[in-house]
Amino acid sequence: MLRSELLTHLHAQFPTLTLRATEAMLDVLFAEISAALERGERVELRGFGAFSVRQRKARTGRNPRTGEIVSVDQKCVPFFKPGKDLRERVNRAAPGEEHAR
Numbered sequence: 001m002l003r004s005e006l007l008t009h010l011h012a013q014f015p016t017l018t019l020r021a022t023e024a025m026l027d028v029l030f031a032e033i034s035a036a037l038e039r040g041e042r043v044e045l046r047g048f049g050a051f052s053v054r055q056r057k058a059r060t061g062r063n064p065r066t067g068e069i070v071s072v073d074q075k076c077v078p079f080f081k082p083g084k085d086l087r088e089r090v091n092r093a094a095p096g097e098e099h100a101r
Contacts, residue, residue: 008054
């Protein structure tokens with residue numbers, strides 16, 4: 001789902017809000033989640049999942065084009081752990097039925 005599709009769905013569910021107000025709420029939500037992650041905080045949305053920051057150690061890697069060995073610095077990366085409700089909903093698909101990617 002694209003951001004624009006999410007915005008359209010939210011606007012359809014809350015028709016009393018203008019499209020601009022719905023977009024502003026979505027922007028605030030994403031900005032607050034991003035700001036909390038920047039501060040190293042964990043963001044938990046019950047029933048959906050939790051966002052956190054994980055630290056990756058420095059390592060040596062390889063340039064796939066040239067094969068040259070390069071050093072990769074330590075970095076922080078966002079991590080998402082789905083909640084139990086979300087995992088169950090995703091896994092309710094009929095057996096043998098794959099999700100579109």
